[in-house]
Amino acid sequence: MNKKLTAALVMTSLIASALAMSSAGASADKQVLKDGEGAVHNVVGNLGKVSGTTPEDRALKALDKAKDVYGFAKATDKFKVKKTHRDENGTTHTKLDRTIGGIPVFASEMIVHEADGDVQGITGIYSELTPTASKATLKAKEAITAAIAHTGYQGELSEAAQAELIYLPQADRAVLSYKVGVNYLGDSPGRWTVFVDATTGAVLDAYNMIEHVQGTGIGVLGDTKTIETTYRSGTYYLEDRSKPMSGMIQTKTYNNGIFSSNMTDADNVWDAPKQRAGVDAHYYTGVVYDYYLNNLGRNSYDNAGHTMLSYVNYSNKYNNAFWNGSSMTYGDGDGVNFRPFSGSLDVVAHELTHGVTERTSGLVYRNQSGALNESWSDAMAAAITGDDWLIGEDICIPSGAYTAFRSMSDPTAYGDPAHMNQYVNTSADNGGVHTNSGIPNKAFYSFATAIGSRDIAAKVWYIASRDYMVSNTNFSGARAATLQACSALYGSGSSYYSALQSAWSGVGVY
CATH class of the missing domain: 3.10.450 (Nuclear Transport Factor 2; Chain: A,)
Incomplete structure (x- = not known):
């Protein structure tokens, strides 16, 4: 979820999106919506x-x-x-x-x-694509070897790498490729997707979805929380089995390394300093679970009641939190700029929403679809916390260099664009996924404040992701998707619908 913590990139280009009525195959009640490039x-x-x-x-x-x-x-x-x-x-x-x-x-x-x-x-x-080949000449294990080598990681993987044969669109070609997932832990953990040409063995593309930057229990901020635990053989575990799910909410610790163990306590009073990050991760995961179930009817991130597993105390002074596809991991922060990352409800909500997005729209984590992926996590975090429009402020130490990661009400306060005329074209950060998320973030803020309800705005965003967005949806497509969701929920003649139109138009997305 990390925000870049370096100087703001120069805003260099204007990216326009467009809504158009196509003459081809169009009728009086059929609209064809196109983006700024005519697609x-x-x-x-x-x-x-x-x-x-x-x-x-x-x-x-x-x-x-x-x-x-x-x-x-x-x-x-x-x-x-x-x-x-x-x-x-x-x-x-x-x-x-x-x-x-x-x-x-x-x-x-x-x-x-x-x-x-x-x-x-x-x-x-x-769009029409010409396939480069119909059969792979490279073996899957050879593609895995090439993919791992591309990441530069030389240690043991946290899970076995998998290779899937797909076609990768490149201009007007469909290149027969292996899509390889490479996951590892360490000081700089990775969750790579690498595309390897299935005939030549060349790495065609790659991106890392983990972005790096600088009883009762007591949480990171010193507050006391009531948490659900499990008692077994004289020991209490951070396992919440009270939810209507097939799995449970479970929290473990990396003990400031990369090898995990259960978090346990003898008297079910979780008040030791090293337990605080676990208390917050456990409690806040339950809050996020309850919000999705009670407000959106979704049971866990996969809507099948799967266990929501969190790991805390990762590595040493690690300034990050990340979703790895099946679980959450939180660093303890460096103690100078950041507290433990599980100490903020909006951080927990943001990361777990990545899991929801992965299983609904599946937004690819780069360029505009990646910025939407980040923005959807920010939007749900803002709805779940319901207090302000900042992301990550609770884990920023006042005497440190940062006050928050992002602002949804004023993205420019943290160097992010709030309008398409400020869109940043960059190859960094997977195409500026954290930077350009400011544009849809501002649209969500404008919509929620115009209608006076974060919960209604969040429901529109969730239904859009679940039913009307695909993995390569861009900003223009997101506008169309949220309007379709709003229409399905409240009608196209509702005040909500017109407020949503105005919110997207206000950030230059059409």
Whole structure:
């Protein structure tokens, strides 16, 4: 979740997004939405009826209704259903992976929205791609070796690296590649995604999703909290089994190293200094769980009640917190600028929301989709805390160099853009994911304050991510997605809808 802690990057370019009505295949009640580069990202409105006994049948037929807009001949054999979900209003959202010869194309999903055969819209970007190969000549284990070497890490991985054969879009080509996940711990932990050409062994692209910068229990700030624990064989454990989930909320410690153990206590009064980070991680994870369940109907980050596992006391004076795909890890801070990172509810909420995003829209962690990934975590954190519009202020030591990571009400106060005319083009920070998140952050702030409810704004953001966004959604697509979610929840004629339009227009996103 870390904010860059160096001088603000120079704001260099104006990135414009656009909403347009396409003449190709458009009717009076069908709108084709395009971004600033002319790519179609949504077709909305009444697209007609489709038949079929399964969501997959209906989704493929629905895509054929927009084939002229997107530019493909037939959906069959080009798309494969990934998952389907029926929302609270009876609309079925079917997400499909784009495929070439049965092999998925990375970050190229489509979502069909239909209710009992009435097609209400399609979300996704499509462009013609020419495959470079149909069969891999490189073995998966060779791709894994190349991927690990690219990260520069030479120690033992925290989990076995996995390689998946995919097509990677590059300009107008689809390069047959292995998508390799490389995860490790240490002073600078990594959660890398590396793309290796499946015919040449060359590394085509790579990014690290972990960004680095400089009873009762007592929390990091000295406050006393009531926490749920488990008693076994004369010892208390930080295990909360009271939630209506198949798993539990569990907190462990790295003991200021990289090898974990259970957090335990003899009398269930967790008041030792080294326990404070664990008390807060445990308690705040429960708060986040309760918010998602009670306000949004989501049971844990995966909506299947999976265990929410946290690790504290990571490494030595580690200034970071990160989600690794299945658990949370918090450093203790350096004691000069930062306290333990679990000592802030908004930090915990932010990181756990990365897990929710990973399992809903799956926003790729770079460029505009990565900035949206960061912003969605900030937005949910602001809704869950409900007190101010700063992120991370509770773990910043007053005598240190920082007062917060970001401000949603005034992103420019921390060197981040608040409008598209300040958008930062950069190769750093995965394309400025923390910096450019200021733009959608400001839109969320403006929307929530205009309607007087963070909870309603958060519900719109959550439904947008769950039902109307794909992994490569950009800012223009996010505007369309949140408006679709708002319409589904409250109607397109509501004051909420008009306030949301104004919020996005206010930051220059159309």
